[in-house]
Amino acid sequence: MAKLMDNILSAYGDYKELEDIRKYVRERAENFGLSESKVNNITLAVDEACSNLIHYNINFDAKKTFNICIVEKTNQFSVVIQDSGKSFNLMRVKCPDMNKYFKEMKHGGLGIHIIKKIVDKIEYIAATSSNKVNTLTLTMLK
Numbered sequence: 001m002a003k004l005m006d007n008i009l010s011a012y013g014d015y016k017e018l019e020d021i022r023k024y025v026r027e028r029a030e031n032f033g034l035s036e037s038k039v040n041n042i043t044l045a046v047d048e049a050c051s052n053l054i055h056y057n058i059n060f061d062a063k064k065t066f067n068i069c070i071v072e073k074t075n076q077f078s079v080v081i082q083d084s085g086k087s088f089n090l091m092r093v094k095c096p097d098m099n100k101y102f103k104e105m106k107h108g109g110l111g112i113h114i115i116k117k118i119v120d121k122i123e124y125i126a127a128t129s130s131n132k133v134n135t136l137t138l139t140m141l142k
Helices: 017-032 036-057 098-103 111-118
Strands: 003-005 008-012 065-073 076-083 121-125 134-141
Touching: 008 017, 017 036, 017 065, 017 076, 036 065, 036 076, 036 111, 036 134
Parallel strands: none
Antiparallel strands: 003 008, 008 065, 065 076, 076 134, 121 134
8 A cells, every 4th residue: 555754745656656656646646726627637647657657667566666746836747757777767668650550450559649649747757876766747737
């Protein structure tokens, strides 16, 4: 079960954690005063990002953890996701050709595309030798 300490939610490499993550983000976004559609969008974007992190980076290893922190500024609500796995910059992923996607009847693989479409700002900082943490920041403007 995800643990909240000092405004940081620590989650494990298991899809079961996603419910707690969604609840945490939704409650904080609502309390911040985002519109219902923006609350839904940031919650979905964080869910997609964390799902990908658990699947592709943590490889469902329940012993590995990642952190989620909410940063609130006057007109922006940001969710910061940090992990110590391999770096993956979602900004480098090209949007799929949706006509081709539907013609080929593909399933899945749209999470990054969805994130890019529904949040106002995305920042990614890859881990380095001096900073061992990957940081993905998803921001919604009020």
